[in-house]
Amino acid sequence: MSVDVDKAIAEIRAKVDGLPGAENKLTMIVFSGDLDKQLAAMIIATGAAAMGMKVVLFFTFWGTAALRAPLKKIGGKTFMGKMFGMMLPKGRNKLKLSQMHMAGMGTAMLKGLMQKKNVASLDQLFDVAGQLAVKIYICEMSMDLMGFKRDEMIDYPELEVCGVATMLAHAKESSVQFFI
Amino acid sequence: MSVDVDKAIAEIRAKVDGLPGAENKLTMIVFSGDLDKQLAAMIIATGAAAMGMKVVLFFTFWGTAALRAPLKKIGGKTFMGKMFGMMLPKGRNKLKLSQMHMAGMGTAMLKGLMQKKNVASLDQLFDVAGQLAVKIYICEMSMDLMGFKRDEMIDYPELEVCGVATMLAHAKESSVQFFI
């Protein structure tokens, strides 16, 4: 009998180890480039990291613009790349609210309130995220489409360009996933 | 041998019990204050509860406005709190569609259609949710930012104010999570 028991235990053990979602990990797709949604994403990300979860963010589409460094200038862009570069917000401090932006007044009001109430700004949240080893991926296809170059992105400890497969490989191991 | 087998079984059992996402539970972040998305959230929530899942909702940012009680009047607000109070919808019956609102016509049209087709309204969905013990949390930071007070929120059997950590603790135990 002992052989059967050992075999059964090994089987179950392998199954448990290989279970999707078995890691204490959060994978988040940050699709939106709205200030409010980026704030939500970074508050969730830093909160999860502070609780000891591994955190992986995948910035894609409009979200990628939040990762642009405001002062880095990049040459060698195509005409379309320059167009997109001008039309999209240059970094996280240029993002707008999805609602009540009101020609900048609503966005400024929220930022003022956040400061007064000691709510962390996006700048501070990215700093904390870096310190807590939150991993940030940028979607390769989005960068290619919008003509963004790796060199115009922010300096961040764990920043990498990748495709959708890498994101999915993280997501399926994660106990929590969100699309924002 | 028997000692090893017992130990191995206990180990696997503990691992299975402690697996993230191992509970038949749904955690949903309700970020949006759009009528269509609030409807989607409440239809999913009540549907899941009716299927026997535990359901936890975390209302944050624009979503919190849907939890305001239309008739409760609250004093002692700051100037900014009064401003936000006036600009944000006062309760779930003041929400607008994210698209095709068309100065109220689209929203009214949808509400009329829902009534005609016997689709539950937000009022009815919140009632059902309460009966099915759907737990509702309101994001503390959002309330603080928008100057909302606990006393101006709806009467609901299971309503509590909490931070992002409480939401994440629920999410990681849950088999399903959505950000809406």
Add this chain to the structure above:
Amino acid sequence: MSVDVDKAIAEIRAKVDGLPGAENKLTMIVFSGDLDKQLAAMIIATGAAAMGMKVVLFFTFWGTAALRAPLKKIGGKTFMGKMFGMMLPKGRNKLKLSQMHMAGMGTAMLKGLMQKKNVASLDQLFDVAGQLAVKIYICEMSMDLMGFKRDEMIDYPELEVCGVATMLAHAKESSVQFFI
């Protein structure tokens, strides 16, 4: 002792098999009818299917309009059904960007860029999805509300109308879920 060990193993095995989220499967709610979000959904869906995951999509609300076949004409609609039919995009090639649509210019620009960069169009993504056996459900309640009929929807290998309970049953078995 052998009886206890066998019983314990059977118990753990049953528990592991019955764990929510234990399947290598992705369930996605496609709520948005924006071109950018539909692209994101289909890129994730086909990417996951190519990695060997089972993929289930649940198109609801604005998302359902993307499944309309542009050339199919359907009679017997109510007045409201005709209204919605006219106001909502007739199929995936009529969708607009959520931002920078700019009276069609931004949307056309993105489509042109996608072609130039060899990024798959929505047409191609739906083809690939069909080949990779991505299952598509349409939300029954949304179709009913908007007056859409099953016959005006696209020809797709695995297309079925269902309610929220079917979607949730898939979601809770899935290792990954997103609401887009």
